[in-house]
Amino acid sequence: MRSNKFISAIQLSVMSTKHEHGIGSSSRVEGGAKGPGLFFILPCVDTIMKIDLRTVTFDVPPQEILTRDSVTVSVDAVVYFRIFNPVISVTNVENSRVSTQLLAATTLRNILGTKTLQEILSDRENISHSMQTHLDEGTDPWGVKVERVEIKDVRLPVSMQRSMAAEAEAAREARAKIIAAEGEQKASRSLKGISMFGNTLE
Template sequence: MLPFTDTIVRVNMRTESFDVPPQQILTKDSVTVTVDAAVFYRVTDPYTSVTRVTHAHSSTRLLSQTTLRNVMGTKNLSELLSDRESIAHNMQATIDKATDSWGIKVERVEIKDMILPSQLQRAMAAEAEAAREARAKVIAADGELNASRALREASQVMSESPSALQLRYLQTLHTIAAEKNSTIVFPLPMDLISHFMTK
């Protein structure tokens, strides 16, 4: 080391992290979304990080901000909401490729939060509620269809067997008597009614 000409630069080679400040991004389908992220990186070549770029840490921060906007701008809103992990991997690969010549390795990128406009949040909540109501109506309609089929089959069985109809009649009377404390008067025996029912 030559005195008065050479200087010592200390380089931290441990993993460091920083927060990408919230960025307002216009998605591919023209929706404004506010997104922020966290980037984890470390210096792999201290000599290159000092000689190849001025202020390697701040340059990595600026590159992360622009990469976040560029990657998010190529995606639809549905892709942003469902494929956050793949978008983070894409960002990490893009930043790492650019910082490789600076002696910096980007280890991980995490998308922290995604804030949608309030009007869009209300519209999405209304759409989800409508979808839930539609599913409930379909389930109720299926239940009605199955019940009507069961009643049709039961009526066919009872029409073929008069004793089954009489047992069902007695079971209904038993249920009514159990629910309410009342006296039940049989107006006619079932044998007399069966003649009119067959006609």
């Protein structure tokens, strides 16, 4: 009886929620994923690490990228991911979240470096899908599932912003002149028609 009381006294219960798994390691038995639920560890002998299995996000900080047509842009993104295998997320990589963040930044630079500025601005959906596919393949050995990637913002150099604004203004002015010229032609034809009708009456 005393032996059982002693064992109970040194056992520590750990409650894992439905969103978590516990990774246990011990000099007595082989560690593994446990939970969700109630299980026990021995202080100073067993260790436990809680792994959140819910989808979480992180921001990819702005990356300076040279596009295929030699334009420097700053692009950032957001990545949605979750851990699907708690054991290998701990055993195969030192820090799965940090490693995924670093890989996301590298993947963003590599993919956008093969695109022109126009492609980056007009084809974000396909670029995001391509980045998600590449990231998911790279993080699979770490027990990480990349569910979605979204390109947040594409910032152009100030000089290019001014140039594009000037081009847009010139295009608007040209369009306005065309509309005005078309209006004058219609008015001229109308006046000519009225004049011919008046001459016919005379």
